[in-house]
Amino acid sequence: MFLSNDVQGNTEMLERHIVQPADADHPTILSTEDLHVYYGKKEAISEGDLRFASNQITALIGPSGSGKSTFLRSLNRMNDRIATVTGRIMYRGVDINQPSIDVYEMRRRVGMVFQRPNPFAKSIYDNIAFALRLRGTTDKHELDEIVETSLKQAALWNQVKDDLNKSALALSGGQAQRLCIARAIAVKPDILLLDEPASALDPVSTSQLEDTLLELKQNYSIIIVTHNMQQAGRISEYTAFFNQGRVLEYDTTSHIFTNPQVQITSDYVSGNFG
Amino acid sequence: MMNPKTQNKVAIGTLYGVAGLVVLILLALLGYILVSGLPQLSWHFLTAPAKAFLKGGGVGVQLYNSFYLLILAMLISFPIALGAAIYLYEYAKDNWVTTTIRTAIEILSSLPSVVVGLFGFLFFVVKLRLGFSILSGAFALTFFNLPLLTRSIEDSLRTIDTTQREGGLALGLSRWETVTRVILPAAVPSILTGVILSAGRVFGEAAALIYTAGQSAPALDFTDWNPFNISSPLNPMRPAETLAVHIWKINSEGIMPDAKAISSGSSAVLVLAILLFNFAARYLGKRLYKRLTSA
Numbered sequence: 298m299f300l301s302n303d304v305q306g307n308t309e310m311l312e313r314h315i316v317q318p319a320d321a322d323h324p325t326i327l328s329t330e331d332l333h334v335y336y337g338k339k340e341a342i343s344e345g346d347l348r349f350a351s352n353q354i355t356a357l358i359g360p361s362g363s364g365k366s367t368f369l370r371s372l373n374r375m376n377d378r379i380a381t382v383t384g385r386i387m388y389r390g391v392d393i394n395q396p397s398i399d400v401y402e403m404r405r406r407v408g409m410v411f412q413r414p415n416p417f418a419k420s421i422y423d424n425i426a427f428a429l430r431l432r433g434t435t436d437k438h439e440l441d442e443i444v445e446t447s448l449k450q451a452a453l454w455n456q457v458k459d460d461l462n463k464s465a466l467a468l469s470g471g472q473a474q475r476l477c478i479a480r481a482i483a484v485k486p487d488i489l490l491l492d493e494p495a496s497a498l499d500p501v502s503t504s505q506l507e508d509t510l511l512e513l514k515q516n517y518s519i520i521i522v523t524h525n526m527q528q529a530g531r532i533s534e535y536t537a538f539f540n541q542g543r544v545l546e547y548d549t550t551s552h553i554f555t556n557p558q559v560q561i562t563s564d565y566v567s568g569n570f571g
Numbered sequence: 572m573m574n575p576k577t578q579n580k581v582a583i584g585t586l587y588g589v590a591g592l593v594v595l596i597l598l599a600l601l602g603y604i605l606v607s608g609l610p611q612l613s614w615h616f617l618t619a620p621a622k623a624f625l626k627g628g629g630v631g632v633q634l635y636n637s638f639y640l641l642i643l644a645m646l647i648s649f650p651i652a653l654g655a656a657i658y659l660y661e662y663a664k665d666n667w668v669t670t671t672i673r674t675a676i677e678i679l680s681s682l683p684s685v686v687v688g689l690f691g692f693l694f695f696v697v698k699l700r701l702g703f704s705i706l707s708g709a710f711a712l713t714f715f716n717l718p719l720l721t722r723s724i725e726d727s728l729r730t731i732d733t734t735q736r737e738g739g740l741a742l743g744l745s746r747w748e749t750v751t752r753v754i755l756p757a758a759v760p761s762i763l764t765g766v767i768l769s770a771g772r773v774f775g776e777a778a779a780l781i782y783t784a785g786q787s788a789p790a791l792d793f794t795d796w797n798p799f800n801i802s803s804p805l806n807p808m809r810p811a812e813t814l815a816v817h818i819w820k821i822n823s824e825g826i827m828p829d830a831k832a833i834s835s836g837s838s839a840v841l842v843l844a845i846l847l848f849n850f851a852a853r854y855l856g857k858r859l860y861k862r863l864t865s866a
């Protein structure tokens with residue numbers, strides 16, 4: 298391994314290779330500029346300036362501990378109180394990484410789904426409706442409608458339409474995760490951040506979830522962290538490869554998988570890592 | 572040398588033996604109290620006022636006082652404990668302030684209740700001039716109850732996964748909204764269990780009350796609900812001997828001819844009430860949890 302690398306000559310491979318998306322049909326909706334994230338004194342993200350195309354799926358890949366979750370959680374300020382995030386996060390021309398931003402309003406535009414499904418200890422209906430009620434949507438008719446469309450978009454409606462008043466804690470893992478997606482899209486975000494949403498799911502649920510995401514792409518811009526290379530290949534247009542807190546390569550997914558320009562990326566996507 | 576299998580058997584055998592012994596002692600104690608106490612119980616015993624010198628007194632007033640004090644003490648201590656627990660677990664950062672508070676709570680919770688009682692006597696009864704009264708007793712019980720209740724509510728909050736909090740925040744809820752709308756509802760079954768169990772402890776407490784709520788139980792007029800009248804059951808300024816204090820007092824200086832029987836009967840009532848609290852706690856906790864998770 299070591300030898301063959303030397304023979305091929307590392308010099309041909311680049312150290313970093315960043316190609317920001319440039320597709321007039323899918324303008325940039327979110328971008329990071331000069332982003333650094335610190336846990337205490339430890340710098341967890343040192344190079345992570347990316348642009349994200351609207352209505353596309355962008356995959357974040359990379360070895361464990363490379364900073365994917367840290368990066369993703371910074372995008373909707375879930376790292377407030379946990380980490381120090383410096384630099385700018387531009388969302389529709391506004392830097393959302395400044396103190397004056399209304400974080401709560403911002404998080405309704407930039408929703409998030411987590412690795413472990415986390416339905417609330419409420420009914421399926423209330424899981425979706427209660428955040429809306431808190432923000433003033435009290436009309437029963439309107440709520441019913443939002444609940445139904447959200448569940449349909451998350452491909453869960455047919456399975457739960459007769460059980461809306463049952464506790465969400467009785468759902469299976471895959472159903473619970475799709476409920477969490479329904480809950481996230483019910484508040485009508487622009488961007489959906491997902492951190493390994495399928496890692497706790499079986500293959501069937503995973504494939505349903507992927508179909509759901511492909512469907513959602515029409516209305517939402519999606520950024521997804523995944524450890525599953527096939528998954529990144531199946532659903533994403535763009536892929537960013539993280540390593541040790543730096544984005545080493547960013548390009549269209551097909552380039553990353555068929556013609557990586559950075560040695561470590563190549564090793565990682567071909568499974569020869571480490 | 573024993574082989575691991577034998578070793579395991581011996582260990583399990585010993586543990587079973589010890590556990591069995593504990594259960595046996597508890598059952599014997601419980602059995603003794605109930606066997607000697609249950610025959611004394613009657614409607615008359617549970618409702619009639621006590622008699623100081625004659626046979627045939629009851630524990631009606633004491634029983635009522637116990638519940639009244641319990642409710643007052645809970646009304647005062649629950650909101651404080653809930654607030655403190657929410658602050659400590661949901662808001663406070665781990666620094667020297669919270670460490671100090673936690674240590675203080677720890678120490679307070681291991682304070683002997685007789686010390687709490689004497690403090691209550693000096694502070695509420697004497698200094699604040701509340702006298703031997705329900706109010707003094709309720710405050711003393713609050714001090715006695717607060718540390719453990721705070722810890723138990725904090726433990727209940729701890730059982731709710733952090734992913735629930737993140738889920739709330741990610742929907743654009745504030746921390747306060749997340750705590751009150753997501754975390755607390757999910758923690759209700761376990762908080763309720765903690766509250767009822769602590770109610771059992773408060774109900775059986777004597778030492779903290781002897782010098783605060785006093786050792787006399789003036790007769791009550793259960794038709795008079797004006798809290799300013801001295802014989803009104805609601806009057807918070809009257810002295811109020813509770814059931815637990817009554818047991819202590821009869822056994823140390825009771826001069827009625829049937830002191831032994833009354834003491835046995837009161838003990839049985841106390842034990843039954845506390846058993847009831849415990850079963851209620853389990854039952855309600857489980858039912859609420861079921862309602863939240865299935866239905």
Ligand SMILES: Nc1ncnc2c1ncn2[C@@H]1O[C@H](COP(=O)(O)OP(=O)(O)OP(=O)(O)O)[C@@H](O)[C@H]1O
Nearest residue numbers: 336341359360361362363364365366367368379539
């Ligand atoms: N709350 C935290 N406090 C301190 N350090 C943290 C915290 N969370 C993550 N880190 C550190 O930051 C680095 C990046 O972690 P992160 O969770 O972002 O990696 P990741 O790429 O998501 O890994 P994985 O694929 O295992 O989820 C790691 O070194 C990790 O130890």
Ligand SMILES: [Mg+2]
Nearest residue numbers: 365366367492
């Ligand atoms: Mg991660």
